[in-house]
Amino acid sequence: MAKFGNNELAKKLLDLKQDIEQQKNDKLRLEGQLKVLMNQLESKFNITSLDKAEERLIEMEEVLSSAKDKLTKEISELEAELEQ
Helix, strand or coil, rough: HHHHHHHHHHHHHHHCCCCCCCCHHHHHHHHHHHHHHHHHHHHHHCHHHHHHHHHHHHHHHHHHHHHHHHHHHHHHHHHHHHHH
C-alpha cells in the first residue's frame, strides 16, 4: 500500500511541477506580449504607461462621440432641407 501511495504522490508532484513550468512559460510569453504592446504604444502614440493610454482612450472616445453627434445633426439638417 505504501508503494502505491508513494507512486500516487510522485505523480501528483510531477503534475504540479509540470503545471508550474507551464505557468512560468505562460508568464514569460505574456510579459513578452506586454513589452511589445507597450513599445507600440510608445512608438505610435508617445504613451509610456497604461494610465496615460487610458486617459488618451477617454479623450479619443469623447472626440469621436462629439464628431458623431455633429455628423448626425448635419445629416438631419440636410435631410430636412431635402424634404422642403
